[in-house]
Amino acid sequence: MRTPGTAEARGVTQRFGGLTAVSDVSFSVGAGEIHGIIGPNGAGKTTLLNILSGLQRPTQGSVVIGGDDVTRWPSHKLVAKARLVRTFQTVRLFSSMSVHENLMIAARIVAGPAEARTRVDEALDRLDLTALAPEPATALSYGLQRRVELARVMVADPAVVLLDEPAAGLNPQERRELADTLHAMRDSGVTVVLVEHHMDLVHAVCQHCTVLDFGKVISRGTPDEVTRDPVVLEAYLGGKHHRASEVDAVIPEDLEGTSKP
Numbered sequence: 522m523r524t525p526g527t528a529e530a531r532g533v534t535q536r537f538g539g540l541t542a543v544s545d546v547s548f549s550v551g552a553g554e555i556h557g558i559i560g561p562n563g564a565g566k567t568t569l570l571n572i573l574s575g576l577q578r579p580t581q582g583s584v585v586i587g588g589d590d591v592t593r594w595p596s597h598k599l600v601a602k603a604r605l606v607r608t609f610q611t612v613r614l615f616s617s618m619s620v621h622e623n624l625m626i627a628a629r630i631v632a633g634p635a636e637a638r639t640r641v642d643e644a645l646d647r648l649d650l651t652a653l654a655p656e657p658a659t660a661l662s663y664g665l666q667r668r669v670e671l672a673r674v675m676v677a678d679p680a681v682v683l684l685d686e687p688a689a690g691l692n693p694q695e696r697r698e699l700a701d702t703l704h705a706m707r708d709s710g711v712t713v714v715l716v717e718h719h720m721d722l723v724h725a726v727c728q729h730c731t732v733l734d735f736g737k738v739i740s741r742g743t744p745d746e747v748t749r750d751p752v753v754l755e756a757y758l759g760g761k762h763h764r765a766s767e768v769d770a771v772i773p774e775d776l777e778g779t780s781k782p
């Protein structure tokens with residue numbers, strides 16, 4: 522049955538030689554929900570997004586978007602037919618183009634010239650970028666470039682958006698603005714799968730989370746539930762294998778100092 526905007530991983534496994542980066546991961550995101558994928562460095566989050574967005578074929582398991590099994594669909598078909606769009610950990614804007622041109626390139630993939638212009642103008646307006654439309658995109662501050670990326674996502678009129686660490690490099694004020702933008706996306710019916718280390722953002726926007734460690738699902742629930750789960754705390758705080766530097770980025774303030782070694 523077709524169910525627009527839903528996103529599901531069913532028993533997804535990804536092996537790279539002897540390494541199992543993602544191990545039998547299943548989760549399901551309802552239409553118009555923001556679902557967090559969290560976990561320590563190397564847990565398999567980006568690999569999972571690569572599989573969901575058609576960049577990587579899983580060794581086992583399937584991906585179902587809007588009720589369609591899209592496991593073998595190439596990325597361009599996912600964009601055109603499932604209306605699934607993603608961003609990457611690093612900002613990927615065309616450096617020789619203006620903000621407006623960057624958005625037009627994305628809009629023209631899915632719309633004719635007139636409709637593309639309308640969509641670009643709407644996205645610029647929604648993200649408060651209209652005044653910056655003629656500016657060279659990569660001359661903007663990092664936070665604004667991230668916002669241009671989100672505008673570029675919106676011009677595709679997506680049903681499902683996959684975001685890989687959109688708050689990386691943003692200051693607290695910019696993260697609050699990002700939370701507002703994600704709320705607006707959700708309110709317009711867009712489904713979001715959010716890979717993120719910044720737990721303030723996860724707490725602000727996600728209804729549910731799936732927590733990965735060493736490729737496996739170790740916890741699921743609301744942001745409050747998973748950050749209180751002893752198994753999750755052990756994965757972040759007790760692990761000898763994870764970098765100490767990531768602990769500050771991920772542990773919410775109310776847990777800081779409780780059991781940090």
Ligand SMILES: Nc1ncnc2c1ncn2[C@@H]1O[C@H](COP(=O)(O)OP(=O)(O)OP(=O)(O)O)[C@@H](O)[C@H]1O
Binds near residue numbers: 542560561562564566
């Ligand atoms: N193409 C690849 N070939 C071999 N190993 C890979 C490949 N891609 C990822 N890995 C390994 O798979 C594991 C999961 O990596 P992945 O990037 O998905 O983790 P992550 O949770 O996104 O980490 P981070 O939070 O640091 O971005 C890591 O051990 C990584 O080294």
